[in-house]
Amino acid sequence: MTTLSPDIQSALEGQGIELPSWAFGNSGTRFRVFTTPGTGFRNDSLKFAEVNAEYANEFGTFSPTKIFSPIGSNVMDVQFQVAGQPTPAQVTGFGAVFSDVDVADATKIEFFDASGTRILVIAAPARSDAGGLSFVGVSYNSGERIGSVRIVSGNRSPDTGVIDGAGIDVVVLDDFVYGEPRAAEFHSGDADGDGVADPRIFRPGSATWYSLNSGSGAVSINGFGANGDIPIDGDFDGDSRADLCVFRPSNGSWWFLRSATGTVFVTVFGQNGDQPVAADYDKDGRTDIAFWRPSNGNYYILRSSTDFTSYYAFPFGQAGDIPVK
Ligand SMILES: [Ca+2]
Ligand SMILES: [Ca+2]
Ligand SMILES: [Ca+2]
Ligand SMILES: [Ca+2]
Numbered sequence: 001m002t003t004l005s006p007d008i009q010s011a012l013e014g015q016g017i018e019l020p021s022w023a024f025g026n027s028g029t030r031f032r033v034f035t036t037p038g039t040g041f042r043n044d045s046l047k048f049a050e051v052n053a054e055y056a057n058e059f060g061t062f063s064p065t066k067i068f069s070p071i072g073s074n075v076m077d078v079q080f081q082v083a084g085q086p087t088p089a090q091v092t093g094f095g096a097v098f099s100d101v102d103v104a105d106a107t108k109i110e111f112f113d114a115s116g117t118r119i120l121v122i123a124a125p126a127r128s129d130a131g132g133l134s135f136v137g138v139s140y141n142s143g144e145r146i147g148s149v150r151i152v153s154g155n156r157s158p159d160t161g162v163i164d165g166a167g168i169d170v171v172v173l174d175d176f177v178y179g180e181p182r183a184a185e186f187h188s189g190d191a192d193g194d195g196v197a198d199p200r201i202f203r204p205g206s207a208t209w210y211s212l213n214s215g216s217g218a219v220s221i222n223g224f225g226a227n228g229d230i231p232i233d234g235d236f237d238g239d240s241r242a243d244l245c246v247f248r249p250s251n252g253s254w255w256f257l258r259s260a261t262g263t264v265f266v267t268v269f270g271q272n273g274d275q276p277v278a279a280d281y282d283k284d285g286r287t288d289i290a291f292w293r294p295s296n297g298n299y300y301i302l303r304s305s306t307d308f309t310s311y312y313a314f315p316f317g318q319a320g321d322i323p324v325k
Contacts, residue, residue: 003050003056009079013180020271023234027152028280032076033157033165034070034076034078035076035077036070036071036073036075036076036077036267037072037073037075037226038070038071038072038073038075038076038157039071039073039194040070040071040072040258041043041068041069041071041072042068042069042158042237043068044067044069044172044184045067047059048067048069048158048172049065049281050163051158051159051160052158052160052161052163054163055158055164055170057192058100058164058170059097059100059172061101067070067099067172067173067174068173068174069153069157069158069172069173070153070157070171071158072157072158072159072211073157074152074153074154074155074156074157074171075150075151075152075153076150076151076153077148077149077150077151078094078114078148078149078151078176079148080147080148080152080181081176081181081196081322082148082180082181082182082194083194083215084226085194085195085196086104087184087195088182088183088184088185089181089182089183089184089195090114090145090146090147090181090182090240091146091178091180091181092139092140092144092145092179092181093137093138093139093140093146093177093178093179093211094109094111094137094138094146094176094177095109095135095136095137095138095139095176095178096134096135096136096137096151096173096174096175096176096177096178097133097134097135097173097174097175097176098124098133098134098136098153098171098172098173098174099132099134099171099172099173099174100127100132100154100169100170100171100172101124101126101127101132101134101154101165101169102106102123102126102127102154102169102171103126103154103155103167103169104123104125105123106138106152106154106169106171107124107134107152107153107154107169107171108121108122108123108136108148108152109121109122109124109136109137109138109149109150109151109152110150110151110152111138111146111149112146112147112148112149112150112192113144113145113149114145114183114307115147116147116220119144119146120135120138122136122138122310123136123281124136124171133174136214137177139179141266142259142263143179143237143239145182145239146169147184149271151173153171153172153173154169154170154171154192155167155168155206156168156169156170157170157214158170158172160180168173170261170287182194182239182240182241183195183240184235184240185240185244185285186235186240186280186285186286186287187240188233189233189242190214190235190240190241190279191211191213191220191241191242191259192211192213192214192216192220192241193239193240193241194213194214194215195240196212196215198211198212198213198214198242199211199212200212200231200233200242202211202225202227202231202246204228204229205227206223207223207224207225207226207227207229208221208222208223209221209222209223209224209231209244215304222244222257224244224246224255224257225244225246225248225255226246226248227247227251228248228250229245229246229247229248229255229278230246230247230248231246232245232246232247232254232256232276232278233245233251233278234256234259234278234287234288234305235259235285235286235287236256236258236265236286236287236289237256237258237259237260237261238260238284238285238286238304239259239260239287241256241259241260241274242259243256243257243258243259243268244259245257245261245276245278246273247270247276247291249271249272249273249274250272251268251272252268252269252270252271252272253266253267253268253269253315254266254267254268254270254284254289255271257281265308267289267302267308269289269291269300269302269308269311270291270293270300273293273294273295274291274292274294274300275292275293275294275325276290276291276325277290277291277292277299277323277325278290278325279322279325280302280304281301281303282301282304282305282314284303284304284305286302286304286305287303288301288308289302289304289308290302292316292317292323294319294320294321295319296315297315297316297317297319297321298313298314298315298316299313299314299315299316300312301313
């Protein structure tokens with residue numbers, strides 16, 4: 001996630017505005033897509049004084065090179081993409097720093113899920129001193145994800161005839177913070193959630209997984225499973241990252257480590273000799289537990305959409321065939 005500049009951080013702290021710890025994560029720059037019903041955006045280095053000389057006195061207490069605002073509208077929408085790629089993404093947290101919030105409840109951030117349903121609205125507190133900043137942000141920690149946000153800045157956008165005051169509230173944005181965008185959908189073999197498959201190895205002798213993550217280029221190493229297990233690709237918990245998963249032929253058990261929570265799921269489904277064919281057959285965005293049985297040419301699918309509590313089966317293929325997986 002992005003990092004607030006030190007001057008903004010100290011300005012906020014000087015006003016007693018408490019910021020969440022996630023607002024100061026690493027400095028990885030992630031690509032955002034901005035849209036506005038207005039005419040465009042202005043990233044201003046002169047405190048918007050060329051738009052209206054009056055503004056030079058309004059937004060004067062912090063790093064002026066970072067001031068940002070939609071023009072022709074006080075509304076902007078933010079959608080997320082995987083860094084450097086056009087892959088649609090989601091985040092678990094997002095926040096913004098506003099400058100010169102005078103009117104309570106006018107400035108706000110609306111949060112939407114992936115389907116476009118509004119899940120939360122937070123209004124920015126009015127500034128507490130003359131050059132005050134206000135911060136609004138949310139960070140989810142139970143798997144919820146933010147598909148987009150709408151930022152409403154004050155009740156008027158900066159313009160030549162617009163004077164801040166007497167109920168007219170011009171507000172500009174100083175900075176954003178957000179969690180690392182992850183692909184909105186699972187892509188096969190993608191362990192780090194950037195939408196690109198990662199080379200992965202399962203070493204049976206030590207039951208160790210090695211993943212060469214496409215996002216960072218780093219290798220992650222994890223122990224999961226046992227010698228004799230078959231490693232399985234899939235996103236069983238639906239967070240767009242591959243989970244560590246094995247099928248254990250000796251007792252027909254399936255084990256996966258949910259990448260979202262680090263908790264283990266285990267169930268028995270199948271028997272020795274069955275061929276695992278895990279994929280998303282019920283199209284709920286999560287991988288289903290599934291196998292093909294060579295002895296009778298049947299597919300057996302344990303639906304993720306029922307939290308792996310119901311299955312169906314159907315014949316397809318015959319003895320001697322090789323299921324594609
Ligand atoms: Ca204002
Ligand atoms: Ca990847
Ligand atoms: Ca996952
Ligand atoms: Ca599924």
